[in-house]
Amino acid sequence: LEAQGIGTRVVSMPCWEIFEETDEAYRKRVLPAGPVRVAVEAGIRFGWDRWLFGERGRREKSGFVGMHGFGASAPAExxxxxxxxxxxxxxxxxKSLL
Incomplete structure (x- = not known):
């Protein structure tokens, strides 16, 4: 994305609860309002909507890349x-959300 001139921020959020407990100014620096937000999870979307279109995100400009169900078993790759x-x-x- 960066090579195509699309500004990108990658944020690792290993614990939603701890992030939610931080002060709002910190959360705004980490997740500023921007054109789109996409969560990437080696699991299902459940719980991500709070961070995708809450906290200055927008539902119509939010996406998810991950699993859409439970029960699959195989090597990670x-x-x-x-x-x-x-x-x-x-x-x-x-790019589809821009």
């Missing part, structure tokens, strides 16, 4: 390919 959890899929999701 195979699951990521099967569910489309790839850098290419993330870039395409971002």
């Amino acid at each position: 195979e699951l990521y390919r099967h569910f489309g959890i790839t850098a290419e899929a993330v870039a395409e999701k971002v």
Whole structure:
């Protein structure tokens, strides 16, 4: 995305609860309002909407790349390919929302 001139911020959020407990000024610096937000999770979307279109995000400019159900079992590389959890899929999701 950066190579195509699309400004990008990657944020790792290992614990929603701890992030939510930080002060609002910090959360605004980490997740500023921007044109789009895309969550990437090696799991399902459940819980991500709070951070995708809450806190200055927008529902119509939010996307998710991840699993859409439970129960799949295979090596991570195979699951990521099967569910489309790839850098290419993330870039395409971002571009589709711009």
